[in-house]
Amino acid sequence: MAGKISNTPATYTPSPTSQNKKRPSTVTGSDWVRPDGRGLHQCRPAFLRTGAVNSASGSAYAEFGNTKVIVSVFGPRESKKAMMYSDIGRLNCNVSYTSFATPIRGQASEGKDLSSMLHKALEGAIILESFPKTTVDVFALVLESGGSDLPVVISCASLALSDAGIRLYDIVASVSMSCLGKNLVIDPVSEEESYQDGSLMITCMPSRNEVTQMTVTGEWSTPKIHEAMQLCLDACWKLGKIMRSCLKEAVSAPEE
Amino acid sequence: MEVDAFRRLFPLRFHERHLLESIRPDGRPLGRARDTTIALGAVASANGSALAKIGCTTMLAAVKLEVMTPKAESPDEGCIVIDFHMPPICSPLVRPGRPAEAAPVITKQLTDIILSSGMIDLKELSLVSGKAAWMAYLDIYCLDADGALFDAALLSAVAAFSHLQIPVVSLNDNGRIVLLSEENSGAMWEKEPVNKEKRKLKLDTLPFSLTCVLHKNYILADPSAEEESIMETYLTVVLDSSMQLVSLNKPGGPGLAQTSAIQDCVALTIQRVKELQKILNEAISDMEVD
Numbered sequence: 001m002a003g004k005i006s007n008t009p010a011t012y013t014p015s016p017t018s019q020n021k022k023r024p025s026t027v028t029g030s031d032w033v034r035p036d037g038r039g040l041h042q043c044r045p046a047f048l049r050t051g052a053v054n055s056a057s058g059s060a061y062a063e064f065g066n067t068k069v070i071v072s073v074f075g076p077r078e079s080k081k082a083m084m085y086s087d088i089g090r091l092n093c094n095v096s097y098t099s100f101a102t103p104i105r106g107q108a109s110e111g112k113d114l115s116s117m118l119h120k121a122l123e124g125a126i127i128l129e130s131f132p133k134t135t136v137d138v139f140a141l142v143l144e145s146g147g148s149d150l151p152v153v154i155s156c157a158s159l160a161l162s163d164a165g166i167r168l169y170d171i172v173a174s175v176s177m178s179c180l181g182k183n184l185v186i187d188p189v190s191e192e193e194s195y196q197d198g199s200l201m202i203t204c205m206p207s208r209n210e211v212t213q214m215t216v217t218g219e220w221s222t223p224k225i226h227e228a229m230q231l232c233l234d235a236c237w238k239l240g241k242i243m244r245s246c247l248k249e250a251v252s253a254p255e256e
Numbered sequence: 257m258e259v260d261a262f263r264r265l266f267p268l269r270f271h272e273r274h275l276l277e278s279i280r281p282d283g284r285p286l287g288r289a290r291d292t293t294i295a296l297g298a299v300a301s302a303n304g305s306a307l308a309k310i311g312c313t314t315m316l317a318a319v320k321l322e323v324m325t326p327k328a329e330s331p332d333e334g335c336i337v338i339d340f341h342m343p344p345i346c347s348p349l350v351r352p353g354r355p356a357e358a359a360p361v362i363t364k365q366l367t368d369i370i371l372s373s374g375m376i377d378l379k380e381l382s383l384v385s386g387k388a389a390w391m392a393y394l395d396i397y398c399l400d401a402d403g404a405l406f407d408a409a410l411l412s413a414v415a416a417f418s419h420l421q422i423p424v425v426s427l428n429d430n431g432r433i434v435l436l437s438e439e440n441s442g443a444m445w446e447k448e449p450v451n452k453e454k455r456k457l458k459l460d461t462l463p464f465s466l467t468c469v470l471h472k473n474y475i476l477a478d479p480s481a482e483e484e485s486i487m488e489t490y491l492t493v494v495l496d497s498s499m500q501l502v503s504l505n506k507p508g509g510p511g512l513a514q515t516s517a518i519q520d521c522v523a524l525t526i527q528r529v530k531e532l533q534k535i536l537n538e539a540i541s542d543m544e545v546d
Contacts, residue, residue, distance in 0.1 A: 010324070010325075011322035011323060011324040011391045012322060012432075013320075013321075013322050013323070014322075014323055014423070014432075014434055014435045015434060015435060052399075052400075053314075053399060053400045054312035054400055055346070055347050055348060055400055055401055055402055055481065056348070057348075059345070066300055066301075070345055070399060071345070072344070072345035072346075074348045077348075094344060094352040096343055096344075096352070098316075098341075098343075098395065098397055099339070099341075099393070100299055100301055100302045100305075100318040100320055100393075100395055101301065102301065103301050105320045105322065105393055137344075137351075139343070139345045139352065140345070141343045141345045141397070141399070143299065143397075144299055144300065145301075
C-alpha cells in the first residue's frame with residue numbers, strides 16, 4: 001500500500017466557497033431547530049433487518065437516518081490456536097469503516113477504539129458459558145457514518161447475535177445524547193456531534209433494567225446528567241421494543 | 257444417509273449426481289445465472305454509487321471525486337483508482353488483519369478491464385487543462401461473498417459509474433477548485449463554472465462479465481461459493497456492450513479447457529450481457545423517474 005500512495009498525486013475534495021466551520025450561536029439557544037428538523041428528544045426513524053449476509057451465522061442491517069451499518073456474526077467456532085484453554089466462550093469484536101463512509105474520503109477512524117467499546121458493551125449480555133472453548137466473532141462495517149455510529153453498531157450487533165442463535169441474557173439497546181449548551185439532543189447526527197460540549201452514551205438490557213456500558217465525556221452538571229440518563233434509558237427501552245418486534249417478524253415471516 | 261450429511265461428506269459426488277440430471281443443487285439449469293438486481297444511489301456521501309446483487313453475492317460500489325493536478329505528460333487527463341475490499345463481514349474465511357487473497361487479484365483485474373475497455377475516456381475527467389482534473393476513487397466492498405465475486409464487482413462498478421453525478425465547480429483565485437452550491441444556480445454564481453456541460457460521465461461501451469465453472473464436460477454459469485470450492489476450474493469472459501471480447505481469463509485450475517468449451521462460455525456470456533444490460537437500463541430509468 002505504501003508504494004501505491006506515493007505514486008498517486010495528492011488530491012483534495014472540493015469544498016463550497018463560503019464555508020462556515022464555526023458553530024452557529026443559535027445551537028445553544030432555546031429556539032434552535034435541529035438540522036433534520038427533529039424535536040430535541042426525538043430519535044431518528046430506525047430501520048432494522050436481520051439476515052442481511054447469507055454466508056454468516058447471523059447478521060443484521062441497521063439504518064438510522066444516514067448512519068448505515070451491517071454486522072455479521074460468525075461462530076461459535078474454534079478459537080485461535082495460540083489461545084489458552086478456557087471453559088467459557090470468547091467474544092471477538094471488530095468494527096471498520098468503508099472509505100466512503102465520511103463526506104471526505106478516508107477520514108473515518110480506524111475503528112480500533114470502537115471495537116473495544118463494542119466488546120465491552122456486549123460481553124455482559126452474552127451467556128459465554130454456553131459455548132466453552134470456542135469464539136464468537138462479531139464484525140461490523142459502517143457503510144455510511146451519519147452520527148451516533150457506536151450506539152447503532154451496538155444495537156445492530158445485538159440483533160445479529162440473536163439472529164445467530166447465540167444465547168443472550170437480553171437484547172442490548174444503545175442510545176447516545178449530546179449536550180449543546182442548554183440543549184440536550186438525543187441520537188445526534190454528525191453535525192451536532194461536531195458542535196457538542198459533552199456526550200453521554202448508555203447501553204442497556206431493557207427488560208432486565210441493567211446498564212452494560214455508560215460513557216460520559218465533556219462538561220456536564222449533575223442535574224443534566226440525571227435528565228440525560230433518564231431520556232436515554234427511555235429511548236433504549238423503546239428501541240428494545242422495536243428490536244424485539246424485528247426479531248419476531250423475521251421468525252414469523254415464511255421462509256423463502 | 258441424509259441428504260445434508262451426504263452433501264458435506266461427498267460434495268463432489270453430490271454435485272456430479274445433480275449434473276447428471278442437468279440441474280444444480282439450487283434448482284438452476286446449468287447455463288442459468290442467479291437473479292440479479294441493481295440499486296443505484298445507495299450511498300448518499302458518494303458522487304455515484306450502486307448496490308449489485310447476484311444471488312446472495314452482494315457488492316456495494318461507490319465513486320468519490322477528488323481534485324488533483326494532472327501529470328505533466330498528460331495535462332488533459334484525470335485518473336481512476338480502483339480498490340476492491342473484502343471486509344471480514346462478507347465471509348467466514350476472512351478475518352480482520354488477515355486480508356483475503358482474492359481481493360488484490362480482483363482489484364487488478366477490475367483496474368485492467370475498466371481502464372483498457374475504453375469505457376471511460378480519461379479526458380472527460382479533465383477540469384482545467386494542466387491545472388486540475390478529477391481523480392475518481394472507486395471503492396467496491398463485498399458485503400456477502402457467495403461465488404462469482406468478480407462478475408458482481410464489475411457489475412457494481414459499471415453501475416456506480418453510470419450513476420455518477422459530477423458536481424459543478426469553479427476555479428478560485430488561489431488556483432483551487434471549489435464547489436458551487438446547487439441552490440443559487442445560474443446568474444447567482446460569483447465565478448464561472450468550469451464544467452457546466454460535463455455533469456454526467458460519457459460512457460462509451462460498458463463491460464459485462466460471466467464466470468463459468470468447467471467440470472468434465474459440464475459448464476456451469478455463475479457458480480455459487482460452494483460450486484467454486486468443489487470444482488476449481490473456472491473461466492471468466494468479459495464482453496462489452498457491442499459484444500466485443502475485452503478479456504478472457506482462465507486462472508489455471510486442475511482442468512484444461514477445450515476450444516469448444518471456451519466457445520460455449522462465450523455464447524453463454526453473450527446471453528448474459530444482454531440480460532445485464534437490460535437490468536442496468538431498468539435501474540437507470542427507475543432512478544430518473546424518482
